[in-house]
């Protein structure tokens with residue numbers, strides 16, 4: 211969320227515009243009837259939502275749901291134990307470099323790397339594991355941190371994943387030349403530590419898995435620009451104010467908040483979801499060009515990565 215866009219004067223949503231935990235939980239219950247097996251809480255920064263543990267508790271009550279969360283890590287050290295106790299299973303933590311200057315050049319945040327590393331340690335200590343670390347790689351900004359990051363997390367039990375820089379939203383000034391293709395990253399890491407590709411855990415897994423040949427763990431590569439995976443994508447995204455999106459690169463969503471705040475039954479909401487899902491034909495990453503990248507798409511901080 212660049213400070214020049216989301217500064218002090220930015221008009222954030224009023225609390226009543228956000229879905230309440232009860233409303234989110236009701237929607238998750240209805241989505242489960244459609245076969246949803248995994249819920250990821252993301253954002254924006256999910257750990258700034260007050261009493262988030264309460265929502266986790268409600269969602270964990272569904273039993274066999276795979277429940278996870280993506281965070282920038284700034285509040286993770288304080289919150290990890292409560293999240294675990296509430297029933298969260300794992301976390302993914304975003305970290306784009308190990309030195310503060312590069313880290314801040316990528317993220318425009320005002321906390322140091324040390325804080326994120328402490329959050330990762332605490333998450334692993336309380337059992338929110340395996341912790342996944344997301345590193346977005348941007349040409350000319352943090353590609354020099356790739357090997358250092360691999361070295362740091364090799365043998366730690368955490369899974370480092372490299373993500374190609376994407377043109378989500380329209381405030382990040384994306385250009386194709388900013389993208390470091392995963393195949394280049396694989397070669398870069400393989401030169402330092404021998405790695406070999408390994409099978410996906412499940413169909414539609416977005417990260418291509420590679421493991422260190424010496425048995426000291428694995429890394430992942432998310433190649434959404436150079437090897438689009440639209441055809442396997444089964445993700446639905448729900449914004450904080452109840453808009454349903456069928457693609458990370460969507461230009462518009464479908465309002466579910468209006469429906470749940472009317473006297474619609476679960477059945478009616480379920481049918482509304484079906485109507486959206488059955489006709490979806492999103493394949494943005496397969497047809498991306500520098501021109502489509504300029505379209506006014508929903509921002510990453512709104513739709514959640």
Ligand SMILES: C[S@@+](CC[C@H](N)C(=O)[O-])C[C@H]1O[C@@H](n2cnc3c(N)ncnc32)[C@H](O)[C@@H]1O
Nearest residue numbers: 253254255280281282304344346375376514515
């Ligand atoms: C939008 S963030 C939201 C959750 C949380 N605030 C965080 O920082 O992890 C979710 C993920 O998207 C990744 N991301 C953000 N901008 C991206 C971009 N332009 N291309 C690829 N991934 C991006 C982040 O690194 C993060 O791992």
